[in-house]
Amino acid sequence: MNTETRQKIIKILTVIVTIYLFLLTIKLLGHSFKLFGKEFAEAMLQTTSNPFTGLIIGIVATSLIQSSSTTTSIVVGLVAGGVVNLENAIPIIMGANIGTTVTNTLVSMGHVGRKAEFKRAFAAGVVHDFFNICAVILLFPLELKFHFIQKVAVFLNDSFEGIGGMKMFNPLKAILNPVIHLVDSLMINVPYNEIVLMIISIIGMFAALGLLIKTIRSLVVDKIEVIINKYLFKNDLLGMTWGMGMTFIVQSSSVTTSLIVPLAGAGIVSIRKIFPYTMGANIGTTGTALLAALATGNPVAVTASFAHLAFNIFGILIFYPLKFIPITMAEKVSTYVSISKKNLITFLFLYSMIYFVPILFIVFG
């Protein structure tokens, strides 16, 4: 067996182990929240009961940790633990969609030295932001009024359960529960065991997801570059499909969408070709939370993950035909920021205010 094959086998085993650890930590997280008791659950429910607060928590948390998969997985854990209900979870999930796009914008800053290149890269970076912001501006109030995303998610979950979907993932319980019981018995005499368990779960989840993304990326990186070069930007459908597929495999829309920003900067791909790909990435990234929810075996958690999927599908259905809106916004802003450093600083100040002003409202409101 040559070194390359050996390395590949090690990486595949690492992927299997990290997926297991990721699912285990999600289940442990849900379990730890249950240990906090009824009072904590009520306090959390109270905190997230304001949908605006939920939305801002989603935006800020995701932009700080740069991973919507992590935020939505934590939300799924919270829902499974009974400390956040489905209605409150949806705004957090919507916010996570906005928060995850910060990475692209940061990547585009690497081109700031060359005006034309920066303009193209910046437009490619912020088009994802504008798409997600537009989707939230439109769907968030509609959801508050009609709860249609929630209804669709419930319907999807019922259908999924109806075809025996939950049963299909029952073996997960069999391989996860013994470890949960073992951790429980080990933690029984530890003071504040619920807090310790929660911290361990969150750290473990970060580590597992980080390692998982890194390992999968190194496994498929040769294929990813071929996809980008040959297939990705042939037409919108292919762009969307590959964006979805690649993000589902790599488990991070930040990774897949950031990859194409330098290519846009170099002028290899245009913003119009990138747009369907970023929309596909939005769908692909919902896979992680779905996987996490299935590991919990909790139907409400699964419904929450379906809500993430439904929100992104609605976003595409509305803004693919209206793609000129986010694309024009991205082009206008990139033209504005590329004119002078003063403009760029002004934009970055306003951009950061999207994140800081709501926090101030929560803190002092």
Add this chain to the structure above:
Amino acid sequence: MWKEIRNLWTSDNLLNEAWDLTYEAINIDAEMFDDATDALWGDNRKTVQKLIFKKDKLINKYERDIRRKVITHLTVQGNDSLAAGLVLSTVIVDVERIGDYIKNIVDLTEMHPDEIQGKNTKDKLREIEVSIKKMFKKAPECIESGDEDIALDMYSETKEIGRTCDKYIQKLVMKNEEELDTSSVAVMVLYFRYLKRINAHLRNIISSVINPYDRIGFKPKKNKK
């Protein structure tokens, strides 16, 4: 879609694909050179021009493909292959320039359809052509193997060809020993010049095997041989 997925499974990484395209482009240059020299000495003149212009367009397409593959590879994989990517982007420019000089040779056949006079000078030209044809054959093998000894030998050979071209251009312009008419002298001087340039670009390509990136196209440092 399924066909694409199947192709994807068997595909190589983009940098290797770009190297393969570079070898292919050098081979196309070699074919073009064969055709152009045949046309210059009187064979297939009518068909050659169209064919060579078509092949030159193909090389230009390869150049763009290679650049796209290199930048995509570097974007996705990071800086590990940065040097190889930069070398490729440099080498393909030389390959493309060779195509341009070959087109210039074809232009000569258009401008001077009559047989070129001057036996001694003609013999020398044909001798240089043969050397360059050998160089075209050896170049892709040399780059692929990365054999520095072969590259250094080829480098010395190209230096010699360059000197010969200069010597004959000087002889034609200053002495015209064979008492050729002005038109033949002009054609021969230009042809020597084009051969010298093609040879120089081949030397640049070969120097990428011997030299670090910053010295591609320059004389190798003395401690190499």
